[in-house]
Structure formats: C-alpha cells, structure tokens
Amino acid sequence: MNTPQEIVEMFWHAFDTFDFEEAGRLLHDNFVFELPQSKERVRGRANFVAFNVNYPGRWHISIQRMVASGDKVTTEITARSEEQTLTAISFFRIQDGKIIHIREFWPEPFPAQAWRAQWVEMME
Secondary structure, three states, X not given: OXXXXXXXXXXXXXXXXXXHHHHHHOEEEEEEEXXXXXXXXXXXXXXXXXXHHOOOOOOEEEEEEEEEEOOEXXXXXXXXXXXXXXXXXXXXXXXXXXXXXXXXXXXXXXXXXXXXXXXXXXXX
16 A cells, blocks of 8 residues: 555656546545635535646646655645646554545745845746
8 A cells, every 4th residue: 555645646647647537537536625815615626636627727846845654644746737836734644544635735936025025046
C-alpha cells in the first residue's frame, strides 16, 4: 500500500498530465473537496472529476513543498498556464489508502508595501 505522501504525489502527477480519471481513482468513495474562499464544496469522485475536466484552460503542476504526518498531507503547488502562474495550498486527509478530503486555498499575490522596504528583501 502506498504512503499518504505517495498517494498525494500520484494525485498531483495525474493533474499535471490532465489524467483526471486517474486522479479520481485515488479518491475515497466518501470524498469531499472544499474551497473555503469561494464557499464551494464538491462531494463525490464523479463530481470532482467533472469539475476538473470542465475547468477552463490547461496548466502544468509543480509541487513546491510537501509535509506529511500520519494520514494528513499538506502541499504547496504552482499551477502554470500560458497566461498566469498561481499558487495553491492544499490540505489532504487519507483514509483506507485513498484521499477522502481536500481543503484548498488559492492565495492571490499582492504587491510589497513600501513602508516595510527597509526590513525586507524581494524574492523571485
């Protein structure tokens, strides 16, 4: 059986290759996906696969960070398309070797504020 970290790595690989059916096979029968910023919840494998198949555009997924503890995995990914680069923070919970829950945040970038310039350095 795969570790929770390996399951999440396989999930993101499936997204990177637009193989949403494969991603769906990694989901538990009682799967729930939550987007708290938009107050949306997707219940079930079929709805989650359809949600992503119909999402506009194409993107490339890169895992930037992953932290795993027991049945919980947290990732920071970069999603790149021709038009934009976005970051997502995702909290996964694994049960019975499948992903049962994802809670995901897509933070918006914002410009650095001038008042703190003397204490910071800019990152790429």
